Amino acid sequence: MKLGKPPVLVATILILVLTLAGASLAGKLQSQLAGESTLEQVLQRGVLKVGMSTFVPWAMKDKHGHLIGFEIDVATRLAKDMGVKVEFVPTKWAGIIPALLTGKFDVIIGGMGIRPDRNLKVNFSIPYDYSGMSIVANKKLAAGFKSLEDFNKPEVTIAVRLGSTAVTAAKQFMPQAKLAMFDDESQAYQEVINGRAHAVIGDAPTPAFHAIKYTEVLFSPVLGTFTKEPIGFAVQKGDYDFVNYLNNWITVVQAEGWLEERKHYWFETKDWEGQAQ
Numbered sequence: 001m002k003l004g005k006p007p008v009l010v011a012t013i014l015i016l017v018l019t020l021a022g023a024s025l026a027g028k029l030q031s032q033l034a035g036e037s038t039l040e041q042v043l044q045r046g047v048l049k050v051g052m053s054t055f056v057p058w059a060m061k062d063k064h065g066h067l068i069g070f071e072i073d074v075a076t077r078l079a080k081d082m083g084v085k086v087e088f089v090p091t092k093w094a095g096i097i098p099a100l101l102t103g104k105f106d107v108i109i110g111g112m113g114i115r116p117d118r119n120l121k122v123n124f125s126i127p128y129d130y131s132g133m134s135i136v137a138n139k140k141l142a143a144g145f146k147s148l149e150d151f152n153k154p155e156v157t158i159a160v161r162l163g164s165t166a167v168t169a170a171k172q173f174m175p176q177a178k179l180a181m182f183d184d185e186s187q188a189y190q191e192v193i194n195g196r197a198h199a200v201i202g203d204a205p206t207p208a209f210h211a212i213k214y215t216e217v218l219f220s221p222v223l224g225t226f227t228k229e230p231i232g233f234a235v236q237k238g239d240y241d242f243v244n245y246l247n248n249w250i251t252v253v254q255a256e257g258w259l260e261e262r263k264h265y266w267f268e269t270k271d272w273e274g275q276a277q
Contacts (some may be wrong), residue, residue, distance in 0.1 A: 029248050037241040038106050048079040048086050049105035052091040055161070055207055056183040057266045058111045062275045070266040074128065075109045076250060077258070093182045094163035097121055101236060108234040109247070111203060113165040115229075123239060124232040125246040128152055128259060133169040136207035136218050137199035138192050145221045148173045159188035159197040166201040169227050193217055213243025 042048050052059050052071055059069040067088055079086035089105045100122060101110055113129060114124045137145060145151060151158065152174040160166040162181040170179055180197050182188045189210055191197040200207065204225045211220045233246050253259050266272060 010193075010254065037201055038235060039242040042082065042084055042106055046084050048075070048082060048084050048107070049089055050075045050079075050086060051089050051091050051096055051100055051105040051108045052110040053091055053096060055111070056201070056209065056276070057272065058203075062147050062274055068272065068275055070129075070262060071109050071111060072264050073266075074259070078109070078230070078246075081249060082245075093185075094162055094183060096163070097234070100234060103236075106206070106235070112234050113229040114232045115165065115168075116118055118234070121237070122234040123237050123243050124234055125243055127230035128230050128250045128254070129231040129263065131170050131203045131229055131231050133166055133201050133224055133227040133229075134204040134207045134225045135199050135220070136189075136192065136211045137221050138195055138197070139217060139219050141195060141198045142219075142221060145198075148222060148226060150221070152176050156199075157197040157233050159191040159200040161185040161202065162187055165227075165229060166203070173226065189273055 008232075009182070052075070054067075056062055057069050058071045059067060062068045072088070075088070076086050087105075089099075091099050091104070093110075096108055096110065096112075097118065099105065108122075112118070113131065114127065135148070135151075137151075142151070146202075154176050156174070156177040157180050158170050158174055158177045159180045159182065160170055162183055164185075167179065167181065170177065177198075180188070180191060182191070185202060185206075188197075188200045188202070189206075192200045193210075193214055199221070200210075208220060210217045233250075235242050235246070252257075
């Protein structure tokens with residue numbers, strides 16, 4: 001009569017087999033995920049595709065047709081540190097998140113405010129900047145206006161860029177006013193300059209720049225910003241390797257003082273103004 005293997009020995013062998021199988025499966029899964037990471041794809045491709053939209057002084061064209069601006073500097077430095085080239089993909093702001101989700105580019109670097117509703121569709125890095133909304137108004141149409149409440153009237157028209165946080169700010173602070181929304185931010189400002197809208201809400205310091213540039217037509221009824229929002233890189237959901245890299249990159253360049261220096265140049269000086277179209 002044959003005796004069976006001791007139960008303890010059988011159980012030990014079974015556990016060992018399952019452990020090895022589990023480790024092998026985990027390794028394959030990790031390898032598969034790494035292969036699908038946008039970070040790995042960018043490194044293999046040798047090009048970082050950046051979705052952005054033009055608005056001064058974040059991103060604009062110089063007199064030679066080349067892109068310049070704060071976000072352009074940020075994206076260019078990021079690609080350089082990754083050891084790849086950068087390719088900018090200009091996109092209308094209202095469709096920039098759908099374009100990211102369909103894979104037209106790898107990351108949005110365009111002054112995008114971190115908001116819960118956007119976070120339902122994309123993953124954000126930690127903030128690399130903070131922005132806020134400010135307002136510039138037409139001197140004739142908004143004569144005597146000195147506060148945000150003065151614009152909160154049904155007969156007042158506020159121009160904003162479609163899909164931007166300016167829309168949210170206008171609805172929050174001026175719910176009674178009419179909104180005129182445009183794909184391009186320059187169109188919104190032109191609407192106010194031409195006297196077809198009372199004011200435009202936009203990311204600081206652009207409204208202040210326009211008040212200085214068109215001093216005979218525009219003025220700043222409220223100085224400074226009236227909101228504060230964190231700005232981050234946006235990538236497709238589930239891409240944690242890429243988010244981890246972006247977070248660490250932001251931490252390093254912030255510690256260097258590079259981000260602060262670039263923001264000072266583009267937002268607190270006019271040294272760049274001669275380059276712009």
